[in-house]
Amino acid sequence: MKMKKKIGLVFITMFFMMVSLSAHVSAAYxxxxxxxxxxxxxxxxxxxxxxxxxxxxxxxxxxxxxxxxxxxxxxxxxxxxxxxxxxxxxxxxxxxxxxxxxxxxxxxxxxxxxxxxxxxxxxxxxxxxxxxKGPVTGHFSYRIKEGSSQWWAAIQVRNHKYPVMKMEYYKSGKWIGMEKMDYNHFVSTNLGTNSLKVRITDIRGKTVEDTIPKLPADGSSDAYIVPGHIQFPD
The missing domain is CATH 2.40.40.10 (RlpA-like domain)
Known part of the structure; x- marks a missing residue:
């Protein structure tokens, strides 16, 4: 019985710690x-x-x-x-x-x-x-930087209601983080030849998923924009 009480107290403590952390992140934003x-x-x-x-x-x-x-x-x-x-x-x-x-x-x-x-x-x-919150309507769009291909790509998220902190893509059963660069694009290598399933996280910790058309096989000579299908919740 004492063990059950201890376990219960642990879960209660963890719950309030998570609430406190969430409030801290929100307050910082x-x-x-x-x-x-x-x-x-x-x-x-x-x-x-x-x-x-x-x-x-x-x-x-x-x-x-x-x-x-x-x-x-x-x-x-x-x-x-x-x-x-x-x-x-x-x-x-x-x-x-x-x-x-x-x-x-x-x-x-x-x-x-x-x-x-x-x-x-x-x-x-x-x-x-x-x-x-940005006064934007509609969905994200994505700028695919010149030179992007299945081997290396730099992708920028545009038309977002809240600042974008993180971007990942799904490959071989796992999410792979992309590095955000000074020039406001997320970069990664060996992204593959299929359409990209991406996961995007905003400054509040809210996450959404979207799909981007497959990248050029050998690299694009010019940057181009593709439409997205999702937006951060209010």
């Missing part, structure tokens, strides 16, 4: 960061996140390196949406580039975003910001 914002007209083309083409009227930002690589994952917040609070109000921006010289918490906003929340003449303002 929802944390409000503080820092400063400057502004620049760059980031619409050739940004570190490789998300071209980006509409010229979109509110965007470059993000300091420490936050860009959130949780120790390269380019973790590439393609994320941030709600930014400044002296004059709030706005939502899309992360398209890195801000290498920026301190932790720093943003380099597009002018249309900066003027919404601050005085342009100041050039630099204090801000608070947090990651929010």
């Amino acid at each position: 929802n944390d409000v960061r503080t820092g400063y914002a400057t502004y620049t007209s760059s980031g619409y083309s050739g940004g570190a996140a490789m998300l071209d083409p980006i509409p010229s009227d979109m509110k965007i930002t470059a993000l300091n390196t420490a936050d860009y690589n959130y949780g120790g994952v390269k380019a973790a917040l590439a393609g994320a949406y941030l709600e930014v609070q400044g002296p004059k109000g709030k706005t939502t921006v899309y992360v398209t580039d890195k801000y290498p010289e920026g301190a932790s918490g720093a943003l380099d906003l597009s002018p249309n975003a900066f003027k919404t929340i601050g005085d342009m003449s100041k050039g630099k303002i204090n801000v608070k910001w947090r990651v929010v």
